[in-house]
Amino acid sequence: MPYEVDRLNAGERFSAPSLEKRNLEDFSERLINGSPRNHLWDIVENGNAGIIGDEQPQLLSSLREDISAQQFGIAIPYASPSESKGQIEGSVNPVQPAPLPLFAKRFHGTLHKGVDSSVDGQTRNGRPRIDARGKSQLLPRYWPRFTDEELQQISGNSNSVIKPLFEKMLSASDAGRIGRLVLPKKCAEAYFPPISQPEGLPLRVQDSKGKEWIFQFRFWPNNNSRMYVLEGVTPCIQNMQLQAGDTVTFSRLEPEGKLVMGFRKASSTSQSDQDNETSQTGDGVSANGDADLGPSPWSKVDKSGYIAKEVLEAKSSIKKRKSSTLGSKSKRLRIENEDMIELKLTWEEAQGLLRPAPDHVPSIVVIEGFEFEEYEDAPVLGKPTIFAMDDVG
DNA sequence: GGGTTGCATGTCGCA
């Protein structure tokens, strides 16, 4: 799959310490805000009917919730009229991946695959428009961290492009037997069809091995807000042998519009980065559920975190879940500490990924003997953009 | 009695 890196010159550097706080905030917001709107733009521009066009009548009948859902398909992102309008007006890359994790080191391996400067004009500075400030702002822990291998695996050999949407670490209750996966509100509202009734609607999701699941996407009234959940996820979670602390990822196949659910084992994330070793269970079934699919890309994704755990560990995952002595809070702390380590590493790496926004000349500031380049505008972070070609190239 | 469902409540992080 061809890749491009927007406006990234590895040789150029951006002086991170010189970033003003507001610029960093701007920067992240621009990244974050880009995704949902970009997707809507895809739909509007490409006339993408999502998966509805070829979906089961049963599913169609369930999509009574909203006319927009019927038009755009299950995977429609929710966007307010104003947001939609703003997006249409915007100049975005039609196939730009969804929110880029600011310091996601798993993109690291992709970044040197080439630079295609020909697309610079598509997304000015590679940044989504910056209006709708604060809207659709996803917490960093929900930013998807996909490697190119992961993306390729999900999209398979088809011409589909995969759009990372978000990811979520499974809590104890998510991975429990109740079968309810609490969805981050902003993610749910951004990437799932809008629902007006608590009953919600069925949502068809394809897992990483192509198996399709139907979850009930719904919400509960919660104070004056909503709490979005996916119900009926237990079979899927058990099938994937997930447990609390693991991460499920949501992405979307374009142009089909299919929601794709992947996962990442918590225990393999850090270890895999150190080991750089692929493991697969003895029976040929990797822990991500890719059973005997031949040389699956999962099997070679050393850095992706999609690394199989030992088969015994996998088999005992349910028992372990019950016997886990880690409280959810302490587990969360532990995991977030791991993220901090990851963040530190990636920040160093990110130094090489940042470059100043064009048309900005830095002012040199000397602080304690060190020279810093100070920019008024936020840096541009190179990121892998998957682009698809149509019939005419 | 066990499982499921729907809501309430506590905690935490962010503005």
Place this chain on the structure above:
DNA sequence: GCGACATGCAACCCG
């Protein structure tokens, strides 16, 4: 202070 989220728990259902 408020919103989001994790989880507790009571009500309900079903075998």
